[in-house]
Amino acid sequence: MISHAPKIAGYVAAALLVLFPLVYSAGNYDFVMHLWITAFYYAVLASSWALLAGYGGQFSFAHLAFMALGAYGAGILDNYVFLTSLPTGTCTEFGFLGTNIVFLPPSGTGDAAACLTAARATWPEGATVSRFPLILQIAFGAIVGGGAGWLIGTLVLRLRAAYLALFTVGLSEILRAVLSAEIWLTRGQAGMPMSPLFPDGITILGTTYGPAAKLPAYYVMLALFLGTLALLLWVARSRIGLFLRSLREDEDAAEALGVDTVKWKRAVFVLTAAIAATAGAVQGHYVGLITPNTIVLLQMSLVIAMAVIGGLENVVAAAIGAILISFALEFLRTDFTILGVEIDMTTWRLVFFGLLLMLTLRFLRNGVIQGALMWIERRGVGAETVAKRRAAEEAK
Structure with missing residues (x-):
């Protein structure tokens, strides 16, 4: 029974997330829905980066570049390509x-x-004339991101550790400069506008929701989050996950044992880039605007911090960490008064998370959430062992 507890807990959590917007009715409904949508978005990015870095050992800083490519790919179809009769x-x-x-x-x-x-x-x-279907826009964004992931995965085949990180930092900055400069296509720093997820509204359970309604966007991002998590868990627990961990531990030894390191390095870049691009396309439609500033190094550092604090070697822990930090960031926007001194948390919240990241790397290398999950699992296994021993003694 204990061994099935994580799976049962996952199903229960998913069910609660599905039901939450239907039963929550406070006055700040739209604000809370927005927080959850943003949290799911970051959870997709952090968990996919955890697979890339925590399992595959590829510490890439280009993850948000793939996200932006997906968003701009969908935006180009949304703004410039139409279906006609x-x-x-x-x-x-x-x-x-x-x-x-x-x-x-x-x-x-x-x-x-x-x-x-x-x-x-x-x-x-x-x-008649109509915009390109939303699902095709998102799919095109994923293809653009996945294609870029294949290209980058090929370029960095022989780069490791700090060299890979520096290369991808430079790549992200180059992309940001290009997106800012090519005003004729991307509209530069002004940003590319994108239509809502459901421009004509949508009806759910007999209720019609307008283009700006939060509930339909919540379910779209929730579906992306749960689908991504299921896919990443399957990859992590399959032979593919074993191959990826061999890349992380010792790439030369993996090659000596017959692992096709070139194939799997490309594969993990393509998969995680396509996931990030899909998240970017959906988020772009939800926000209504995509700008080059979405790929600044500070944003990438935030995603990395979410994954590290959650747990790099556990995609679920990374996702939970991203959700908790997303809510904490919003909570810490409020100024506090301590001993008569007002503290501006807009600045200090970054210091707080910097300290949390440092403490995590120093004392909890597996991450805060992953460490907690491992502790719960050990307690569960211990309880199961004690129960079996007692049952055996009673049987005697």
């Missing part, structure tokens, strides 16, 4: 029209909205 060759003055797909370039005739307005005047009666 027009025949091929229509409106070539305003864009390049393929079979029912029109690409409206962001330069030349103006933005996409202006192009559409001008183009409609020349279209036959009854012609």
Whole structure:
């Protein structure tokens, strides 16, 4: 019974998360839903980075770069590519029209909205135009991120430890500079606007929710979080996880034992990059804007801190750590008064988490959450052993 406790606890936690927005009815409903959505987003990033670094030993600082590529990939489809009922060759003055797909370039005739307005005047009666389907936008973002992960995984095949970290830091900064400079496509520091997850609203259990409603976005991000966690757990507990751990422990020894280190290094980069890109695409649609500043080093450091404090070698612990820290960051926005002195927590909260990270690395190398889970597991195994001994004695 004890051995099944973690699985049962996971199912119970998932059920509670599904039911929570249906039973919670306080006045700060939208704010709390927003906190959970943000927490799920960070949990996806932290747990996927934990697989990359904690299992595969690849300490990459480009994780948020993949996230941004996914968001911008989805944003380009959202802003510049539309589905139409027009025949091929229509409106070539305003864009390049393929079979029912029109690409409206962001330069030349103006933005996409202006192009559409001008183009409609020349279209036959009854012609329709619609945005690219949301699921295809997110899938395209994941493909862009996964493709970038394959490329980076290939480039860093012989880079390890500090060299890999420095390379990926430089790569992220280059991408941020490119996204800022290519205003014609990305709109630079002003950011690329993105439509809501459900622009026309959605009906759930007989209730219609508008484009800005939090509950549909909550369930989309929750589904992404639970799906990601299930996938990462499967990978970690399979032979793939064993191969990844061999990369972390001793790559040369793994090669000597016949492990295809090139294959698995690429694979873990592709998988985690695609997950980060998917999270970026969904978060971009939820927030409504994506900017180059989402990949600054401070944000990447926050994701790493979440994974390390939670537990690098346990994707569930990393996810729990990310959720708890997300809520703690919001809680610590409030200023405190101690002994008559008002403390501005906007600044000191970063100091607090820096100290927590240092203490974790010094005294709890496995992470705070993972250490707690291991302690609970040992207590459970100990209780099970005692129960078996007592049963055996009573049987005698």
